[in-house]
Amino acid sequence: MKLQILAATAVGAVAALGAGLLAPVAMAEPSSATQSVKVAPAPPVALPQELDRAFYEPSKSSYASKKPGEIIAARRINAATFGVVPLNVDAWQLSYRSTNSRGEPIAAVTTLLKPRGTIKGPRKIVSMQLAEDSLAGYCAPSYAVQQWSAAAAVGQVVIPAESIIMQGMLAQGWAVALPDHEGPRHAYGAGPLGARITLDGLRAAKRFGPIGIDDRSPMGMYGYSGGAIVTGHAAELKQSYAPELNILGAAEGGVPADLKVVLNAAQNGATSGLILGAVIGLGREYPYFQRFLDTHVNPVGKAVIAAKDPLCVQHQAMVLPFLNNKGFLNWPGDPVNAPPVKRVLDETRMGKAVPDMPMYIWNSQLDEVIPVGQVNTLVHTYCRKPGAQVTYTRDHLSEHGIAEISGAPLAVLWLKDRLDGKPAAQGCTTRDELTMATDARWWPTFSATVGTNIASLFGAAIGRGK
Numbered sequence: 001m002k003l004q005i006l007a008a009t010a011v012g013a014v015a016a017l018g019a020g021l022l023a024p025v026a027m028a029e030p031s032s033a034t035q036s037v038k039v040a041p042a043p044p045v046a047l048p049q050e051l052d053r054a055f056y057e058p059s060k061s062s063y064a065s066k067k068p069g070e071i072i073a074a075r076r077i078n079a080a081t082f083g084v085v086p087l088n089v090d091a092w093q094l095s096y097r098s099t100n101s102r103g104e105p106i107a108a109v110t111t112l113l114k115p116r117g118t119i120k121g122p123r124k125i126v127s128m129q130l131a132e133d134s135l136a137g138y139c140a141p142s143y144a145v146q147q148w149s150a151a152a153a154v155g156q157v158v159i160p161a162e163s164i165i166m167q168g169m170l171a172q173g174w175a176v177a178l179p180d181h182e183g184p185r186h187a188y189g190a191g192p193l194g195a196r197i198t199l200d201g202l203r204a205a206k207r208f209g210p211i212g213i214d215d216r217s218p219m220g221m222y223g224y225s226g227g228a229i230v231t232g233h234a235a236e237l238k239q240s241y242a243p244e245l246n247i248l249g250a251a252e253g254g255v256p257a258d259l260k261v262v263l264n265a266a267q268n269g270a271t272s273g274l275i276l277g278a279v280i281g282l283g284r285e286y287p288y289f290q291r292f293l294d295t296h297v298n299p300v301g302k303a304v305i306a307a308k309d310p311l312c313v314q315h316q317a318m319v320l321p322f323l324n325n326k327g328f329l330n331w332p333g334d335p336v337n338a339p340p341v342k343r344v345l346d347e348t349r350m351g352k353a354v355p356d357m358p359m360y361i362w363n364s365q366l367d368e369v370i371p372v373g374q375v376n377t378l379v380h381t382y383c384r385k386p387g388a389q390v391t392y393t394r395d396h397l398s399e400h401g402i403a404e405i406s407g408a409p410l411a412v413l414w415l416k417d418r419l420d421g422k423p424a425a426q427g428c429t430t431r432d433e434l435t436m437a438t439d440a441r442w443w444p445t446f447s448a449t450v451g452t453n454i455a456s457l458f459g460a461a462i463g464r465g466k
Contacts, residue, residue: 033207034206034207034208034209034214035070035071035207035208035209037071037073037074037207037208038074039074039075039076039092039210040073040074040075040076041075041076042075042076042077042078043075043077045148046077046078046083046143046146046147046148046149047143048136048137048138048140048143048149048151049137049138049140049143049184050136050137050138055073055075055093055095055109056095056107056109056137056184057107057184058072058073058095058107060105062107063096063097063105063107064105066096066097066105067097068097068098068099068196068199068200068203068242069096069097069098069199069200069201069202069203069204069206069207070096070097070204070207071094071095071096071204071207071208072094072095072096072097072107073094073095074092074093074094074095074208075092075093076090076091076092077091077092077093077111077145077146078091078146078147079091079111079113079145079146079147080145080146080147080148080149081160081163081167082152082160082163083144083145083146083147083148083149083150083151083152083160084147084148086147087113087167087170087462088116088460088461088462089113089114089115089116089170089461089462089463090113090114090115090116090210091111091112091113091114091145092111092112092208092210092211093109093110093111093112093142094109094110094112094201094204094205094208095107095108095109096108096109096110096200096201096203096204097200098183098196098197098200098201099196099200100183100193100196100285101190101192101193101196101285101286101347106183106184107184108179108180108183108184108197108200108201109140109142109179109180110142110177110178110179110180110197110201110204110205111141111142111145111177111178111179111180112175112176112177112178112205112208112211113145113166113170113175113176113178114175114176114210114211114212115170115171115173115174115175115461115462115463116461116463117461117463119173119212121216122212122213122214122216122217122218123174123175123211123212123213123217124172124173124174124175124217124218124219124220124419125174125175125176125177125202125205125211125213125217125218125219125220126169126174126175126176126177126219126220126221126222126415126419127176127177127178127179127198127201127202127219127220127221127222127234128162128165128166128169128176128177128178128221128222128223128227129179129181129194129198129221129222129223129226129227129228129229129230129231129234130158130159130162130163130166130178130223130226130227131158131159131162131223131224131225131226131227131313132156132158132159132180132181132182132186132188132226132227132313133158133188133225133226133274133277133278133313133316134155134156134182134186134188134277134311134312134313134316135186135188135277135280135281135308135309135310135311135312135316136186136310136311136312137186138150138151138154138156138312139151139154139155139156139159139186139311139312139313140180140182140186141159141178141179141180142178142180144156144159144160145159145163145178151312154312155311155312155313155314155315155316156312156313156314157313157314158226158313158314162224162227162404165222165404165408165412166178167462168408168409168412169222169412169415170462170463171462171463172412172416172463173463174419174463175205175211175212175213177201177202177205179194179197179198179201179230180197181193181194181197181198181227181230182194182281183197183285185284185285186281186284187281187282187284187285188226188277188278188280188281188282189226189229189259189277189278189279189281189282189348190281190282190284190285190286190348191229191230191232191233191348191350192233192237192347192348193285194229194230194233194234195230195233195234195236195237195241196237196241197230198221198230198231198234199234199237199238199241199242199245200242202219202242202245202247203242203245215244215246216246217246218246218248218418218419218420218421219245219246219247219248219419220247220248220249220250220251220415220418220419221234221235221247221249221250221251221252222250222251222252222411222412222415223251223252223253224252224253224254224404224407224408225253225254225256225369225370225400225404226256226313227252228252228253228254228255228256229255229256229348231250231251231252232250232252232255232257232350232378233348233350234250235247235250235252235355235357235359236350236351236352236353236354236355237353238355238356238357239353239355239356240353247357248357248358248418248419249357249358249359249360249414249415249418249419249424250355250357250358250359250360251359251360251361251411251412251414251415252359252360252361253361253362253363253403253404253407253408253411254362254363254364254367254369254370254400254403254404255350255361255363255370255375255378256370256374257349257350257351257374257375257377257378258345258349258350258374258377258378259278259345259348259349260336260345260349261371261373261374262275262278262369262370262371262374263275263278263279263325263336263345264336265368265369265371266325266369267324267325267326268322268323268324269321269322269368270321270322270368271317271321271368271369272321272322272323272324272325273308273316273317273318273319273320273321273323274313274316274317274369275325276304276305276308276316276323276325277308277311277313277316279293279325280305280308280309282344282348286344286347288340288343288344289340289341289343289344291340292338292340292341293305296329296330296331296335296338297328297329297330298328298329298330300328301327301328301329304320304323304328305328307319307320308320350378351377351378351381351382354382354385354386354387354388355382355388356387357389358389358390358391358418358424359382359388359389359390359391360391360411360414360415361375361378361379361390361391361392361393362392362393362394362395362403362407362410362411362436363375363393363394363395363403364394364395364396364397364398364399364400364402364403365394365395365396365432366396366397366398366399367398367399367400367403368399368400369400370400372394375392379392379428379430382428383427383428388427388428389424389425389426389427389428390428390429391414391424391425391428391429392428392429392430392431393407393410393430393431393432393433393436394430394431394432394433395407395433395434395435395436396432396433396434396435397434397435398435398436403436405437406435406436406437407436409441410436410439410441413441
């Protein structure tokens, strides 16, 4: 499965390369003015939301009247690789006002990382939506990236592994935003919610003087798998929700564009437990869907849901796999045809609007978690409409986890071109690759990224002077 293969392959690659392959390598538009905010020192001990509710769950009166993206609180943090080795970057966390799927104000959190040293011109920034795929605060990016967090030890292995890609972005001299895109209630699977949190996180970054982001700053977005749920919706929603943001491109892979297809593919399979977590998460964001679950889930299903309810991604995937998720529902016929289920699946389906930015999309033809057919449909939906700019690659050898490793270097290169001001190709292109790792640009980029990670283990500054 993705999380196991991604972690194992990343660690294995670091070890191998360390042996000697370190060669070169529509709301009212909020004000974008820098916001005066007191920055608190880094907490002495990294704490998850469950033990730090003052920061993560401020009183509604403290933000209800704020505009989307306005900062509620800010603090420094100590960022680290796998929660242990300090990263030689500046890092902060912002609490800010965002909006849920029903238009109500909520408090959200993003983590900002910035390379040290000076740059020429405005600072570039990428919002990276990590594949949190979990249902608790101790699984969130904001906790997992801090030094001495226990996230990896308690089941959140994906975020530390994906942070290897994040460090490759920092090595370009870019700032990186890591939103807790599932929101304060950890609504795993709720893409439109995560989209607003992501876009408002970029708004908050513009307001935060120390990060050095302003109206001129080129912005990009990246997400894979659970992160692509959010990235895709954010790309679609940006034009109506945050038109002022200078987002020049979005890269997403392993794209869960249609959760109905993903749910059906997981039925009785190895990923059924992971997908059941998304069902639980959707109930947290959509009250009508939660009422349906409360009424129609049978006692066995309720027991399984109770067991899954507080788990991080590793345990979501490994505890109770091969589940008959549909069998937990007392409903005549296929439960996906029940009106509340059809409604939530429609609300979370991508393809409702053509992104007003170039898109880089990749998926594995053999993906066992995210079927490629629904990604083909998404690309076709975009590309039959005017204005679409989509570069789509299908990898024919990788499965879900390997596809991120084989696809991420080319996605970062594509984002670099966009942030450097190089225009994307007009229209849409689809190409089929035996494996993306055979692209001539892949190995130098991958080895440089891993080399950066190895150097960072010894305290090297990341992205200095870029």
